[in-house]
Amino acid sequence: MELSDEWRLPGFTELEQLGTGTFGRVVLARQDNTGHVVAIKYLFSRFAAEPAYLDAFRQEALALHRVTSPHVVKLYEFFETPQGAAIVMEAINGVSLRSVLQAEGALEPEAALTVLKGSLLGLAAAHSANVVHRDYKPANVLVADTGESKLVDFGTAVLAGERGPSVGTPAYMAPEQWSGGQATPATDVYAATCVFFQCVTGHRPYEAEQTEVLRTLHEHAPIPFGEVPQPVHEIVALGMAKDPSKRPVDALVFVSELERVARAAYGDEWERKGWSRLAKAAGVLAAATPLVLLSAGTAAAPGVVAAGTGAAAASTGGIAVGLKITAGVIAATAAVVGSVVVFSDASTPPPSPPTTQQAVALKVAMKTESGTVPGTTLAYTGERPEVTGSADQAWLKRVNDALTAPIDAWNRKTGPGAAKLEPERGPYTLTTKADIRTENERYLSVRYTHDLTNKPHSTWGNGRAAVTIDLKEGKALTPAELFAPGKFTDEGLRELTEILWPDKEQCGPPSTIFPYRPLQAADLTGDPKVWLAFAPTALEVTANMTDLGFTTACSVQDHTLPYDKVRGLLNPALVNGVTSGKVVKGTSSAPPAQGVTDVSAGALTLHLPQDWSVVSQGLEKVLVGPGCPDPKKYFNCKYVLLTDNTQRSAEQPPYRPGEFYRRSAGGRACNAAGRKDLRQEGDAARTASATAPVGGATATYEEWTIQCVPRGQTGGSGETSVTQRIWFLADRQIVVMDEWRTPGVEELLRTATIS
Template sequence: MMAWTVPGYTESRELGAGASGRVVLARHDATGMSVAVKYLSEQLRADEVFVHGFRSEARLLGALNTPYVVELYEYVEAPQGAAIVMELVDGIALRALLAREGSTGPEAALVVLKGSLLGLAAAHRAGVVHRDYKPENVLVAADGSSKLVDFGIATGHDSRPGVAGTPAYMAPEQWSGAPATPAADVYAATATFFECLTGRKPFAGDNFAELALQHLKAPVPDEQAPESLRPLIRRGLAKTPHARPENAAAFVSELESVATAAYGSDWEERGRGRLAALAALLPLLFPSSGGIAQGTTAFATTALVQPQAPRPRRLPFGVSAGAGALVLATLFAVAAQVGTEGTEGDRPTARASAVTNTGPSTTPSDPSTDPTPEPTTTTASPSLSASAETPATTKAPATIPSVAPDGSASDDAATTPGTGPSATSPTATTPPATRSTRASPTPTTTLTTQPVSVRAVSVTSLRQTGSRTGEATVRITTDGTGPITLLTSWSTSDQSGAPGAPDGSQTIRRQGATEYTLTVTHAFRGGDCYWGVNATTDPPAASGGSFQQVFIRRCEIA
């Protein structure tokens, strides 16, 4: 059986593939322009919560229109598959440069930092915090310029969807689950800057606890960097957010002042030349060479009006288009805040919110309307000039998947789920294909006892609330308002990824809605360092159950 392809494009070759899907180099038939097309795997496309998360992430990027962030042209969803069409960046991942060279030199490192800060600044102005900036998410082009390619676990300012990120680049406050702020992105960008300068990460550890302690307590190792650049290192890697620049734009001003004083007014030109020279040493990694692309973004969804052709930066055909990119990066769950001590006798409680989504209906969008953030979520419709969104009435928390044993980014991670796009636009390419859907602006709640199927169940967060107490948030999506049962099974373990010893369970019954967000608390009795919760439903969810773990704080600081 032939794999589904996006109508209007001719594929040239595959650039990469993984559990999440595949990325191909393609040509737009009408214009001949080369693009990257990313196809979501059938397994992930069947998970409604996951797909909704893609759409929410896409809307989050709607206000970004900058040469420092990769641009998306088109999202297509049909019965046979789902894909995004995006700008083809003929470049290689910064990680590949560092792997070959160890370091880039100071001027090149400053150029990388400035380009990334400018991309992050555009996100911060739009109310978006990246939360997972790292060398893998920066592409260096042949001319030495760079682009950000991953906003996969981005979130709104001061939101708290759970602990997420890549451990080596996570700010101290991220380890404790504090609200996301632009200062965390400044920290991650500075950690990458340090790696470009020295060839090593600022902090290292043999396990999560050791690495967490280094980020939380160890002095900033600025003595390893050139003396003239140490003030930037100390500022960007400060332990508390208020001691760092408040956002990326503020840090750019400091960077330019320090760089000019240390290396002269032409530092940027020399730094870009150095990056171009380093990239030229790895010609087979460029997509244009026929090799396998590295460091490109993973799969995303978006909502936009029908484009006639892709274009670099701005479509030449006068039709709005928009998109958001996200990588299926592994979210890293660790201990949250420690509150008052619980006891074995504490009774678990559950708080729930429910809403019925009346379902989508296709509605054309006005191509002249600029995108606006959706007020009830942390996302905004992605757009070069995208269609306007009608605010949805539901708000969902983030989803945190099980962490890989090494805490590194993985191709098998989850996203930040939402409730589905609040607005989309139809496409005329082929009748079965859908560019978007519009949810009803007036959902209602209807009680019923009809049989119901559970589409998805997801543990969206798990955090430590006391020395012995934890709290989990579970999101359930159904196809009707009939009764369902949630079973949460708690466990403790001495290793990541394993459920370990049973530590109790709870049963919660609900009906009358199609979406439920349940908050369940538990007093743990086991003494291991990993607390876990597994959520299942009756009737069983199409996606099975959902398991989440957290590394408790007493083990981090032991």
């Protein structure tokens, strides 16, 4: 039976055709039972009967499903029926970058940098999910009327490391892509840089009528960075390097380089200026389309035709449609990507027509609030997550009250004391930062960091909290509900203590003043001193060591424990819920070799031989090399620092890619040069930049030479210098730093395990 290309999904009313290509078409449509507007990408029916084309269409849906980012168009649903195949996705109120360039010619550098950063963040999300786009070009970047940019059309995407035919758009294809070489994130970096070149010059970097000539130019011609404004020469030269190993290893690393260059060239306001100019250009184009008549101001992207099948449409932002990946068509059955959380009645099989789908869509958004702490004149500003989208107002109130409770408790506890501090040191403001650790259809786990501006001491007001919400029940889980039956006891907490501090050094060696103190169940209740947050790959434990009875110098400690290390202690349903039932391991399933010590930071675990030792230094793990006479006083010994870059404090700010490693607000001492009296605050120069293997993944590798100067001096040359070696796993935010040329480091990193 011949299938008609006029087939339409039931339950949707087609509003406008947005583009057509060789393999399909894209339309703007309204869901009949909700009124929401979406973009639907149809595979032409004549190809739906051919396995190769249908499989490619499925793979595009899977690629979109894997990638979660506000800078990537959202996938809502994939349909495969006897009539044909279709992808239902987000609609964006804006236009393609191609349309902007056609109307504007060249963009001002700030605007070009801004649109590049937004779409690079979309690529970074893809790269972190092990997906390489392979067809980054102006037609596949949408610019919203707000100035935000989103990446679309994953029709040629593959998993990183795969080889395949030479596909893509010739004007933007990297040298290795022409020969069907291995797909890597650096391939996307090259294409993004070509598009950036076009944005600032008004033309592509290489132009030729014949494809083979274009291939020769991309493979062998000099990089034309001299045609772009001088401040961004470095961006083009770096991103268009012929050798992929000479480019930033992925989009996230490239974003760091971009921000550094942009700030230096155009000031701290570069992005705001760029957004302003982009929004104006996109808004004028969008307003000229015939689709402004749609409800809520929705409009379509004019003239958007992506290679092959067309691009996603434009419409106003967040759609809260209860859509999901159709079971049985794609193996993935997780909830819709992005901030939409899908619920359905598990007792009733989901009906296939979308018109009768009874799902409740929830949206989690971060809100920033400012005001004063009740009962005081003290200012407060902070973030809090808010859940919306349910018709059950009582349910919503329970959930949002639970999400706000840690903030209210902190303000009540700290506000009165902060309000009485010496006014001359002020003004003071209590602050809260909320960090969502898990968000899926069943659980929402949030970690809070509280602080006080202008505080009299670094340890004052350094607060933490965490809450995990069972969204099915609509309530916060109690501490007892976080643990396996019978484990929320002092004995169970003792087991957790031994995992957290196997050497019993909770804050230096145990002493008569500060003896070893096993955690107790009471430490998690009432006025908690210990909190648990649940990330998709690991349990995150935060302990306020001062409240536990240790010196104020011990402050707050954050620990990350892969679930295989604590699985027997935790509520199994909860662990399965946050890991999607996967057995997440931080170490090899084989037992460690005799004499080997495992030390973890985030997702990375290093297996230290017997002659190495570990010392905790705030948020860092110090790996002391062999031969140190007193590993506890390691400053004159060879050592390596291991850091989870997501953990930070006022005294230990995060590592910033593209800069040397500080990880200390007061600067680092020049121990490796034998000068503890000097600080690493002089001139710094990067002397090497490459990639290196870490636990089967690829890390960026840099070497920096840093001048050692007296305390208080910033910049300039010093009496001596140190050389830092830095390995950075950008997608997992893990940093390893060595200043001693410590023997055996490369082997430690090569044999590491990544969860």
